[in-house]
Amino acid sequence: MLTFIGLGLFDEKDISLKGLEAIKNADMVFAEFYTSRLMGSTIEELEKLYGKTVHILSREDVEISPEWLAEAKEKNVVFLTGGDTMVSTTHVDLRLRAKNLGIGTKLIHGSSIASAICGLSGLQNYRFGKASTIPHPYTSIRGKTIISETPYDTIKLNKEHNMHTLVFLDIDKDKGYMTVNQALSLLLEIEERRGEGVMENAIVVGIARAGSDEPVVKAGYAHYLREADFGDPLHILVVPASLHFIEAEALVKLLGAPQEILDELDD
Numbered sequence: 001m002l003t004f005i006g007l008g009l010f011d012e013k014d015i016s017l018k019g020l021e022a023i024k025n026a027d028m029v030f031a032e033f034y035t036s037r038l039m040g041s042t043i044e045e046l047e048k049l050y051g052k053t054v055h056i057l058s059r060e061d062v063e064i065s066p067e068w069l070a071e072a073k074e075k076n077v078v079f080l081t082g083g084d085t086m087v088s089t090t091h092v093d094l095r096l097r098a099k100n101l102g103i104g105t106k107l108i109h110g111s112s113i114a115s116a117i118c119g120l121s122g123l124q125n126y127r128f129g130k131a132s133t134i135p136h137p138y139t140s141i142r143g144k145t146i147i148s149e150t151p152y153d154t155i156k157l158n159k160e161h162n163m164h165t166l167v168f169l170d171i172d173k174d175k176g177y178m179t180v181n182q183a184l185s186l187l188l189e190i191e192e193r194r195g196e197g198v199m200e201n202a203i204v205v206g207i208a209r210a211g212s213d214e215p216v217v218k219a220g221y222a223h224y225l226r227e228a229d230f231g232d233p234l235h236i237l238v239v240p241a242s243l244h245f246i247e248a249e250a251l252v253k254l255l256g257a258p259q260e261i262l263d264e265l266d267d
């Protein structure tokens with residue numbers, strides 16, 4: 001049996017009691033932390049709580065050659081991830097591989113950044129369109145810096161359909177955790193190059209360390225938030241479409257967005 005367990009958002013205490021029980025009853029514990037991480041805990045702290053050794057898997061171990069899966073044919077194996085286990089990851093592929101090997105699977109859910117952003121920002125979850133991820137720029141073989149324009153296009157398309165955009169920020173083992181500031185710089189750079197106006201007067205929401213005791217949640221114009229201090233990772237960005245009155249009120253009264261966005265709705 002292979003049980004997928006979502007560990008929640010920030011530290012070892014975010015796991016559900018069901019998840020903890022399943023780990024304690026497991027024969028082997030595997031985890032991947034390249035799609036998301038519990039920034040408030042170390043592996044040692046997780047192992048101490050579980051009373052088990054946690055085997056950390058690389059992207060290759062999960063997506064290319066998951067030989068460890070064979071253990072789940074005879075044993076009770078758990079696979080841990082940050083957040084909820086099937087949100088914005090390729091883990092469904094792993095579940096299908098297990099199914100093809102005749103291994104039974106089960107899911108134990110955890111809190112997810114996908115719903116935490118609604119709670120922290122006041123933006124309505126049913127108003128979100130396609131999500132996107134901003135990757136770190138990379139250097140081409142000709143030595144040119146390449147910035148992906150896909151997230152900008154996704155935001156543009158969602159806005160045309162009056163839908164909010166959730167923008168995940170890259171985690172890279174060499175380049176580190178992308179910040180809200182870096183993400184906004186990249187989007188504004190693309191905008192300037194293309195001469196379009198998607199971000200120029202956009203109110204955006206930046207969130208850091210959701211699930212911790214001191215998350216930072218700020219709303220304001222993109223140029224302004226690009227310079228704001230969000231502190232340590234993980235960070236995430238939301239680019240709202242036009243705002244419902246309650247959403248605008250939440251952004252102004254809870255997140256520090258300028259009062260003018262509420263006044264404009266009154267006119």
Ligand SMILES: C[S@@+](CC[C@H](N)C(=O)[O-])C[C@H]1O[C@@H](n2cnc3c(N)ncnc32)[C@H](O)[C@@H]1O
Pocket residue numbers: 009010035036037081082083084085086087088089111112113114167168169170171207208209210211234235236237
């Ligand atoms: C690819 S998503 C994985 C989502 C995860 N499976 C979940 O359900 O929460 C990972 C990205 O979400 C964002 N993220 C995840 N946890 C976060 C947190 N606690 N606070 C802020 N951003 C977070 C970061 O941008 C990170 O790079």
